[in-house]
Amino acid sequence: MTTLPDKTTAMEQAVAAIPDGATVMLGGFGVPGTPFTLIHELVRQGKRGLTVIKNDANEQGMGVDHLLAAGLVEKLITTHIGLNPRAVAMFNAGELEVEFCAQGILAERVRAGGAGLSGILTDIGMETELARGKQVVEVDGRPALLERALRADAALIHADRADAFGNLAYAATARNFNPMMAMAANLVIAEAERVLPLGGLTPDQVHTPGAFVDRVVELQSISEEYGVVRR
Amino acid sequence: MSDAKARMIARAAQEIAPGMVVNLGIGLPTKVVDHLPSGFPFCLHTENGMTGIGPSLPPERADRNLIDAGGAYVSPIPGSAYFDSGTSFALVRSGRLDLTMLGAFEVAQSGDLANWKIPGRFSPGAGGAIELAQKARRVVVLTTHTDRTGQPKLLEACTLPLTARGCVDRIFTDMAVIDVTPDGFALREIAEGLEVDQVIAATGAPLTLPGGELPRF
Numbered sequence: 001m002t003t004l005p006d007k008t009t010a011m012e013q014a015v016a017a018i019p020d021g022a023t024v025m026l027g028g029f030g031v032p033g034t035p036f037t038l039i040h041e042l043v044r045q046g047k048r049g050l051t052v053i054k055n056d057a058n059e060q061g062m063g064v065d066h067l068l069a070a071g072l073v074e075k076l077i078t079t080h081i082g083l084n085p086r087a088v089a090m091f092n093a094g095e096l097e098v099e100f101c102a103q104g105i106l107a108e109r110v111r112a113g114g115a116g117l118s119g120i121l122t123d124i125g126m127e128t129e130l131a132r133g134k135q136v137v138e139v140d141g142r143p144a145l146l147e148r149a150l151r152a153d154a155a156l157i158h159a160d161r162a163d164a165f166g167n168l169a170y171a172a173t174a175r176n177f178n179p180m181m182a183m184a185a186n187l188v189i190a191e192a193e194r195v196l197p198l199g200g201l202t203p204d205q206v207h208t209p210g211a212f213v214d215r216v217v218e219l220q221s222i223s224e225e226y227g228v229v230r231r
Numbered sequence: 232m233s234d235a236k237a238r239m240i241a242r243a244a245q246e247i248a249p250g251m252v253v254n255l256g257i258g259l260p261t262k263v264v265d266h267l268p269s270g271f272p273f274c275l276h277t278e279n280g281m282t283g284i285g286p287s288l289p290p291e292r293a294d295r296n297l298i299d300a301g302g303a304y305v306s307p308i309p310g311s312a313y314f315d316s317g318t319s320f321a322l323v324r325s326g327r328l329d330l331t332m333l334g335a336f337e338v339a340q341s342g343d344l345a346n347w348k349i350p351g352r353f354s355p356g357a358g359g360a361i362e363l364a365q366k367a368r369r370v371v372v373l374t375t376h377t378d379r380t381g382q383p384k385l386l387e388a389c390t391l392p393l394t395a396r397g398c399v400d401r402i403f404t405d406m407a408v409i410d411v412t413p414d415g416f417a418l419r420e421i422a423e424g425l426e427v428d429q430v431i432a433a434t435g436a437p438l439t440l441p442g443g444e445l446p447r448f
Binding site for chain 2: 081
């Protein structure tokens with residue numbers, strides 16, 4: 001009997017493979033599913049000129065905000081930045097390029113990228129600002145917008161559990177964009193709260209097959225950023 | 232919250248029929264669920280990836296991985312499901328979502344909705360609002376009848392960037408229940424203590440009046 005390869009990697013080494021100027025997908029919707037520890041390592045290594053793809057800009061002092069504060073982000077492809085005043089201010093001041101996408105269309109663009117497709121056709125956003133500059137294709141007599149697939153140089157994923165091969169399982173609403181992003185990058189790095197030996201996840205428990213994942217990083221601790229936000 | 236606003240929310244809860252799949256937008260619509268009787272059979276959806284949403288929890292009892300799209304900590308109920316963002320919006324776009332309740336900056340008599348952007352002042356991005364507005368089978372708006380300066384929010388045409396065109400079916404305000412019809416706004420119900428003239432004066436587009444007594448809420 002053969003075995004599956006072990007992809008567990010040290011945090012520093014996994015993130016070191018991301019070049020300056022990279023396009024980086026970050027999982028998460030608000031706090032749940034955001035790879036906070038991998039984001040800190042991106043900041044620590046000072047990766048510059050990044051294009052970040054994430055549902056939201058987190059809140060001030062959390063996640064994406066650390067990248068913004070350190071001036072590492074050139075462009076953000078996102079659906080909503082309203083909970084982060086720094087992101088809004090940088091956008092309004094022209095210091096940050098923001099491409100807004102309808103939320104489910106962001107998911108589908110990423111999914112298309114992960115599925116080896118060029119894009120998707122949809123009527124979402126027709127006759128709104130979001131349609132500006134997009135190619136219109138007629139399908140069965142009805143107009144649809146061509147939304148281009150998104151792929152990234154790297155995707156940073158937060159999983160609840162991983163096995164050493166990179167099979168991943170997510171917790172509750174921390175799943176969100178993680179499964180699609182884990183399929184849509186050339187280098188997929190998953191941080192996991194627990195890394196189990198092979199067989200630690202049964203085949204039925206796997207949400208993201210490890211064949212999509214390149215590196216598995218075990219979190220040594222769950223920092224406060226992952227915790228319940230008290231508003 | 233004003234008494235009229237509270238009655239608006241209670242009235243809007245009657246819009247939810249047994250068996251429906253429903254998404255409630257952030258803000259006032261979220262409170263609608265508090266007015267449903269215990270055991271009421273329907274399926275509440277939140278766009279970050281959950282159906283079957285149980286009561287909100289205070290921070291000390293919250294699960295850090297379990298929020299709704301507004302960031303409130305929620306709980307599962309028997310039969311809840313978690314899924315990814317792609318699946319969540321597949322449900323919205325494919326016609327499985329029976330009803331959504333959304334907030335509004337402006338609603339036009341054609342049913343156009345503007346609720347995501349005020350150029351130069353407020354441009355956070357639309358999140359999931361465009362798909363909810365465009366694709367839910369029924370779109371209901373909950374809003375104050377006028378803005379903070381007393382200007383009408385129900386207009387002949389929207390002045391702000393649109394969320395979706397011709398999407399709104401019904402509007403619940405603190406003054407009235409109004410349907411969007413092929414002939415424009417139609418007054419259906421009026422809040423206790425108001426005269427029809429007051430509703431007309433606060434509305435920025437013609438209002439069709441029914442014959443006979445208007446129901447009160």
